[in-house]
Amino acid sequence: MNHENAIHTEGLTKHYGDFPALVDLDLDVRLGEVFGFLGPNGAGKTTTIRTILDEIRPTAGKASILGMDSHEMSVEIRRRIGYVPGDLAMYPNLTGRDTLTYFANLRGGVDWSYVDQLAERLDADLSKKVGDLSSGNRQKVGLIQAFMNRPDVLIMDEPSSGLDPLMQREFQTMMREVAAEGRGVFLSSHTLSEVQRVADRVGIIRQGRLIALESVHELRSKAIRQVRFEFGAPVDPATFEAVDGVRGVTVENNHVLLSFDGRMDALLKAATSHNDILDITSEEADLEEIFLTYYRDEEVSA
């Protein structure tokens, strides 16, 4: 519905002294999508966001939001975005409602019935002083202030930190709704599962460099899992090593632990060829392991 990009960067680079916090970032975030910006802590996610919002100035390159230059038109940009900073801090002596009123005033007013609706959806208590809230409840106030002016682009730095799982799900629904309305969401996160659930496309950043840009669908096919079997009797590791996508098999008495990124039915078939399976646990491998497995080459070649 709108052919301009939500966010566009060209060769965006930021050095802190000699340290390259962000190197040559080329990125396009479209309207109507949730873009997940994934990377381990300290990868340059926050630096990227702060640079495109004109909080800090790029060493080289440029960025635009909704087609407007991020520095020249910074005020106009901020009229049309919602922003949740990372490691959110607010004014401890104001209540949630005071805080929202303050920012609403700076924006020339908001639709308060929408604010109340958001507060209800997130189960936020706006009558307490922000300083007296737990970090999750404080985060809700931060989310409401970002959503309340129905921004064209939402830029959020680790926004779900501190939220309980139920609220995380509600928040993800809210992000999907924003994208469905043709608006854009830029979501930085260090948790793969969150990004997988909500994003359409994912950019992966590591040591200041964008090392992959792909759809969540592709990424999911790369999702490594840590699988642990417990058997009633000792087993032969060779049974598992033969399965496609299995690596790093370790056997300890009756326990088998392996990394796996293939088809689950093949693995299960191999496992059930032994009798006496007592237990199976399967969990998502952490991001770092995915990087080490898949993106080592990109990093070296970059």
Added chain:
Amino acid sequence: MLANIATKTVRDRWKGFAIGSAVIAVILWWGMIIYQDIDLSIYTSMPDVFLSMMNIPPDADVGSLAYGAVYASYGALTLAGLALSVGSSSVAGEERHGTLGLLLGNPKSRTAVLASKAAALVGLTALGALIMWIGALIVPPATGVSVEGMHPNALMLHIFAIALFFGSLAMAISAWTGKQTLATGVTVGAMIVSFIAAGLFPIIEGWEDLRKAVPWYYYDGSQPVFNGVDWGHLAVLGGGIALFWLVAYVGVNHRDLRERDVGTTILDRLRTNPLTRKVIDRLAGSARVSAIWIKTLSDHQALIVVTAYVMGLLAVMMGPLYGLMDEAVLQFAADLPETLVAMVGGADMSTAAGFYQAEIYSLMAPVAVMAVTIVVAAKGIAGEESARTMGLLLGNPVPRRRIILEKTVTMIVGATIVGGVTFVGTAIGNAIGNLDVSLGNIAAISVLVTALGIVFGALAMAISAATGRTKLVTYSTAGTAFVSYMVFAFLPLSEGLAGWAKASPFYYFLGSDPLNNGMPWGHLAALVAMFVALTVLAVMLYDRRDLRQSG
């Protein structure tokens, strides 16, 4: 572990002590050069009581004058100020930052933490005293000034004791209440009142003995620079310190630790009261956050109200006090030569106007207005960055220059409140005491002191905009203000250097003696021009810089 907490505090704080003390030593060196230019015969016939008020020993010479003027008052106030800032942040500061819980997560008792903080306080105060002491030993031979018969060692010991006294008082309040701001405010108030009372009481007939009730008397009542150590007086201060430590020990162990500090204001209390809720809700809620400058003003309400209140009260009190002053002092003051008068900010104490200028306007009022403007400027930009709220604030469609300008409005409003209340207080004191000072002139000097405070506030704003570092802003602006005062007050004592006084903003505040001569419009225009230039600079610097995310 205990040593680690203490050494960490020392590591965080030693620079402030080193720089503060070194500045005092440099000013001593400077003072001695200037004092050599002065004709000292003027001191020979002064009444003791007047000299004691100005910390000048009866048989003054260059050395003791410099020690008296520079070390005994400014030096002691500086070191005590540094010590009380360490004392007030000792326990409450860690609570405010939410780090005390972390600290006590280690196998250390509250008492051990307190003991480490106390050890750091003693060490830091000793460091400052040591640097000043080295200055006191080196400067006289370097400038060729004889300090024979002086007791710099005794003076330094007394300064160390009074600084530790106020540092410990702040620590006691900090440990007992967990409120850093309260500890700082109360201790600064106690120190200033004590300093003024020790100077004023001796010159008011019948009140001479009252000075023995204030701590400052036990610091310089015996004139240690001239008479050597007074162990009795030091014992009194020592007793006070021991008492404060005991209070701190009991206090920190008996109470619940606070989490991150969320202050409760009077408005908040009224807001929860059903009777007043409706009106106050508007005032404390929607009205308070209706604009950046109003919210900032609300954030500083306590500072502004307390400062204005204290200034107003002092200004009212001075009227009737003037009538109580010893006739002999007044007569004598009338005959003082001009060069000496310059030392108390150019005030002729024999007239009511001069008395008001010396007691209220030359030092107290500028300090009060600047306390507000510098704090508003430092917290306004650098403070929001170190609290990490600036990113959120600038997530809204407001240009950076608007943040600077709105915070500047707050600064001006705060300064005007303090200056205005000082004016009203002085006008009332003037009326009660039947002093005949022109109301128009009181208004003129009040406007000027407000403008002076705003100039230094704008300097603080520019540094805040350029660096984003709260402590740097506060220390460098306060330091510049202090040096400016010295330039204005002391350079005119030396003929060759007198012209340089015009480089100081203080010259445009007091240089024309506005309390006697009325408003110097040209000087006011000069102050306004400085303010405008600094504000433009602040806007430009802030537009250019990367925002900081932490202090």
